[in-house]
Amino acid sequence: MNKGVAITGMGIISAIGNNVAENYASLISGKKGISKIFQIETVHKDEIMVGEISDTNPVLEKRLDVSENQWSRTVLIGCLAAEEALKNAVITKINDVRTGLISGTTVGGMDKSEQYFYDYFEHPEVRQHITGLHAGDSTKKIAKHLGLEESFVTTISTACSSAANAIMLGARMIKSGQLDRVIVGGTDCLSKFTINGFKTLLILSDTYSAPFDDNRKGLNLGEAAAFLVLESDEMVKKENKKVLAYVKGYGNANDAYHQTASSEHGDGAVLAMEKALKVAGMQSSDIDYVNAHGTATPNNDLSEGRALIRLFDEKVPEFSSTKAFTGHTLAAAGGVEAVYSVLALQNNIMFPNLNYKTQMKEFDLTPITQVTKKPLRNVLSNSFGFGGNCSTLIFSKEA
């Protein structure tokens, strides 16, 4: 029951790198990917900072060898990350065993929908993007690009916990024997839709986001895609697979408090973390490092900090939010941070919480602010979203 599910591959593209190696290099050198926005024309460009992937769509299309302006940016980056994950897991024949794809996304093809909203009527040449508004359309295209056929392919959209939930579902399906192998994660590109949406909630920072800092002003939005390959024990044994780490615990709960805000004391977060520990068969003292959700909004960090104190009974282990590196990549965040959690385990390194200066008044919690070495066995990663959605994943070295 408490046995973990093997991770045999991972792939990522974010504001701090086009692949796993580049992301790791940025993390350990403290190189953040936050800047003024340059690829989207928005009236807010001088008021916000974002984590934008450096390559433009034409460059991404070239890397994937696909024709021009057929796909949303969400699909382009999703394909790249999923391709890297498969390559990393040394999978060449994707249909040889029961393989699934579960992707999390919130915006899907919204970048194109908002661009061509009125143009569809006069310009037949952009109508290929009409069906792209379906969030699931991005996953469908990634599946096709990977050559996945007659398979379980689905999409989860639970706001900013989407990819974490995709990983959770994948692990559950492997455990219950429904799949032999599954590609799980998420993808979200930046769009005017999300920039303006978060702007209406007044939670966007006009400078570098500072998670868990008393003077934090809000979040930086980001864009990314990240996927893991999970495989059953039989597959690992049969193909003598190298295992990067294990998905050991997972928990999902609802705060049932407010449509967008987290409860004052992080009830949902505590429930999700408790469930994850239970699935993993662990005590809170088994957790060596926490990759926090830490969006740097006043509300999240207070609620999450209180939840951590409650769960760990005042003995909170080292923790940090990596969102000051990448920005908040919404649906992809849980995938991005899963990759970072595995990197932490592989290298026994904890990544710094950038831009932190002043401890929050409400509690005595200080995130780690330097690259820190420590033997790590278990890493806990949180992802919370609108609609009260709270998800926790636990990654471990040992099964």
Next chain:
Amino acid sequence: MSELKQELKEKIIEQLNLEDVAIEEIKDTDPLFGEGLGLDSIDALELIVMLDKDYGIKLADPKEGKKIFESVETMAGYIAEHRSR
């Protein structure tokens, strides 16, 4: 001032879809949030946009809204003092 208050009441009802509330039911000093009209934090954000759009008042920090939106009276007072349109 009483004209502005009347206008605000109409706008609050319309903007926040308070279909079942009549203008007369909102007293000038009734608390808008919590016990009174029962508005919540999302309504506060809607009201912030209303200040910006209709009266040219920009609030950067939602916390500022707390005092301003206490009642129709406090809102009217703040708008009268700060409006640019």
Next chain:
Amino acid sequence: MKKSVYINSVGSVSAQKTFDNSHFLEDIFNHNDTVLSIIAPDYREYIPPAAARRMAKGIKMSTVSAKTAMTEAALEENEIDAIIVGTGLGCIGDSEKFVIDIIDNDEQFLTPTRFIQSSHNTVAGQIALGMGCKGHNFTYVHSVISFESAVLDAKMQLENDEANHILVGGVDELVDHHVDTHRLIGHIKQEAVETMAVLSSGTQGAVFSEGAHFFVLSNEKRPSCYAELLAVETYNTLSQDEVSEKVALFLSKNKFTLDTVDVVILGNNGDVEFDGYYNELAKGIFKNTCQAYFKHLSGEFDTASGFGFWLANQILKHQYVPKAVRLNSVETTSPKTILIYNQYRGENHSLTLLRKC
């Protein structure tokens, strides 16, 4: 030992008058159109005005449908362990309005409500908020298998005893821009078609619609029980030549044969381009089986198969196949096993197997 999974109650808001569980398709509403709106209940009977004031249509439909299912299952709100919703597009009406606001107002004076309602998980989130349900809360958004993904997730949890009662639903809204753009690409029929003539329209595209279908799934049988859920599978691709083989394989995996299926429910929508998949089964392996269809009644939408699921449950409970949904003349006297097959535009195929409980 895996536990059995039961569908203990149903709730539906659709283009037919289905919101009242005391009727089962006795009066068919004959539409003659290319898009069908729901037959709406009086929302005030279900939702207090203060709660309804910010609700998108999708949330209202879902609230009614979920409440109907909860009432019928006779469960307290705190007995629900999880809420799982499938939706192709979420509350797309609000997403559209938000995009229009962004473009028309040049990104100025935008308000948060429309953005919040645009988050695909707003239905599951708001139902949880309303019920105070802190359990597992998932939203699947994968075209026409959104609902089946939700069912599959629930089934897995109930079988493994991770939950005892789960509220599972599917919802989608019909909105203008979506309809207008899908007309442009021929996904919606050009000419109006009458409800009972949808399959013989001989034209491309479907009749679009909307609806909300919620069910209480449990690993214990309650007095209200409709059916037992035996299996559900989805496939992202499938060619027409392989569909019969896939169905046979699915049945044999679940220890059933073609002969033991009493009724097969097919997702035909009258699109000449893609109904071939259904005809393949109707004229082939299920030639001698009682066949039913439903999209002429419900219209096509991402979670229309929720209506198909509702229909299967009703048939098993009432033990008859209403005339309005019969696709062939093969009779069945006491239906025990029903197979539902659905796909849309040749993609996202699903097979669902139910048994009388």
